[in-house]
Amino acid sequence: MKFGVVQFPGSNCDFDTFHALRNVMKRPTVLLWHKDHDLQGVDCVVLPGGFSYGDYLRSGAIARFSPLMQEVKAFARKGGHVLGICNGFQILLELGLLPGAMIRNKNLKFLCQHVHVRIENEKTDFTRAGRKGQVLRIPIAHFDGNYYAPARGLKDIERHRQVVFRYCDAKGNITEEANVNGSLGNIAGIRNREGNVLGLMPHPERASEALLGSEDGRTIFESLILSLERRKPARRPVRRERARHD
């Protein structure tokens, strides 16, 4: 399968995501330029983190208008897989491919730290390599990651099992303290009802190598590879090294 990582002006996790997918997960990966209309035949579009167009207005608010995003929207509507990480998640919300919105973190500060998230729904194309209730340790780095949805919308999201990840403590308990940015329902990642679009605030590309302190982020990439390569000749996911550092 082939991944495509979108580059907006101001994207800053584009190369990181590209590195994780191509050099760590060893899958063909291309960079997609925001002014183009060509998705280059990718199987999965990844919207990386960063500050697209400076994010001076509202995170992700301008990126949704870029030429390439019109193609991404059509691609998603046709069932193509789209993964939005951090700013990518914010863009998916602005684009309307996912429900809800992001507001400032509850402490009104940028937060960069490792957090724990629990897999709430392991039956998605983004989590099938994980187990239900599995706790992943993945870093976050954002200013606007405080997930919000109106009461009715939130009910819908829960009813359709769209919550894929929730912030939790190291043991998997959903607590207020673990909810560092103040998200409603500790929501860290959601999917659309059809299940082909996922947005999450944590950065799996930063947790894909033992050297960087965690490999838990690979679960998401491995799941995508499993899901999208099902019909193609099976390739075993790359073997993991054991985490070494404190």
Place this chain on the structure above:
Amino acid sequence: MIDKKTLDQHGLTEDEYGLIVGLIGREPNLTELGIFSVMWSEHCGYKSSRVHLKKLPTEGKLVVQGPGENAGILDIGDGQVIVFKIESHNHPSFIEPYQGAATGVGGILRDIFTMGARPIAVLDSLRFGPPDDPKNRSVMEGVVSGIAGYGNSIGVPTVGGEVYFNSCYNLNPLVNVFCLGLADKDKIFYAKAEGAGNKVLYVGAKTGRDGIHGATMASAEFGKETEHKRPNVQVGDPFKEKLLLEACLEVMDRGLIVGIQDMGAAGLTCSTTEMAAKGGMGIVVDLDKVPQREAGMTPYEILLSESQERMLIVAAPEKVASVQEVFAKWDLDAPVIGQVVEGGRARISFKGKVVVDIPVDAVVNLCPAYTRPSRVPAGTTALPPLLLPLDYNEIFLQLLSSPTIADKEWVFRQYDHMVQVNTAFLPGADAALLRIKGSRKALAVSLDGNSLYTRLDPKTGAKIAVAEACRNLACVGARPVGVTNCLNFGNPEKPEVMWQFEQVVDGMAEACRTFDIPVTGGNVSFYNETEGLSIHPTPVLGIVGILDDIRKAVSPGFKGAGDVVVLIGENREELGGSEYLRVVHNLEAGAPPTIDLERERRHQEFCLDAIEAGLVRSAHDLSEGGLAVALAECVFHGRRKLGCSVALEDSIRPDTLLFGESQSRILVTCRRKDLDRLRELAREKGVPARAIGETGGAEIAVGHRGRELLRLPVEKAYRAWKDALPNFFEVRT
């Protein structure tokens, strides 16, 4: 006609004016005076420091570029170089903390990528007044969010640094920003305008009226009226800089340009004249072609503006269209504003008239250098007799929660320290550690400088700053390869300040020679005085090290229960200049700890060898707060927060033993089975290394000659250390 008042406003003396008239052969007009004023300011011209800085060693086998360029360059092998530098942005950060700090980050990043390197890490050394004062808190909040706002957005990780608190920084906070970049050796670019007929392109943000005379502002003391200087501070746009970064790296990578220089201090003036002077050429510029943000700007304003996110590029005429195409891809304009000419003069025109016509060499290279008078400061710093404390646990907690020692996560978690996925150690380790993708090698960086030591004895303090930064590198397993420094001082026209400066440079020079590390550049920030109050002399050393194999890197946290705690070095009867004296006894007195550089080097070599041999599970240097605090930090940095139990027999005062800051000491742990080999290695190297205890349990316990000095639950000590800073900032309801 230039009168005395105009000269004063431009920070030039009558003698200097006479020199200018002699150099250009006539009276300068106001615009030309403005150009000389910024280029001959202390900030740009280094007039008080140049004669002394010559003493620093700058040569080494890895040095590709020493001082004098935007940043230093070292060869790290495999066709790659590192490019690094530290700069101060102190004055702007006091006047407008957020933008001052943000543009400090923006400026140093441009210094790095203007040489063809991609910035891969930022570290900063921050000094504030104590956080119990709301004014200091507001400065600190502004500075930290400014650094975060800029660095996070542009996507360069802020991977470490230091934060010190002392009331000498109440009205003069220090913001020193270090940046490290990585480049291919055959793709380095310099700020040179070469080749007559080559075109000069202006790229990046439009020029506005912001920051006019910023460099001159940074070259004078502050009085009560500093609020009025706010318009001298620039406003940063990290998004614009990100576009500029990518576009510049792209034109450099494709070999489309001849030379490039950023517009930092003194803006267009500095970049045009410096590029011409370095290329041995002249330059003509048409100011009407300079993109301007507002109407009605005078040539004086256009030339002296310090608007951010601008660069000057020199390219061959046939490459101009391709350069402009790349910039257009990144939505940036790149108009041609002039060209390189023979003759060594800068000829600048505005609305069809020549407004500046001066020799570039005079502006760039002939700024006078002064050997200012120096004098040993009066007054004594002798240590009075001290009573021994009764309860060491209490004092230990007090030290752990002192802002300088306390956990800095409140600061670091506002910075994106992981973007670019190279950060192997999170902030808080002895040194920042970055892997180099596609290789086993890693880069380590440490910033260091204890200004309390340098106040009490500038020369010793400076040696310790170098030694400690190198020691930090040794603790992660990296060998130091190069140094950059930021020297923050008061008013150099005061003989006592000048004496401190000379002593610091001497100390640094001696230490760098001992460790055989070249100084590849740096920055001097004088006039850190407000209302007559000067900061402590504050040299900040930024030292870069290399590890050949990142898998061997060692972090400070204890790894497993039952490991042996080994102390490298000696505990001496030294308390002067310690954090213990300052916090507990409210004394900034005594002599700082002594340092024997040769011994220090041996201890570091031993630590490196032991790490190389795979004997070391954790390593941490002893600094502020001494042995007790270092032990606690090893406990706190361990993932499982294992406690430890230590027993010591030294015949010195118990408070000195626990909290004294004797130099050349490192705490390491090893598996019990490796202890003999470690000891053997130490004997071979002639380094004192003794087992003092073991890891494990849920307490931190220290005994001395059969008496229990410290015994505290890890959790209690941890909370004191962890919560201290947030408690100053967070409003609890």
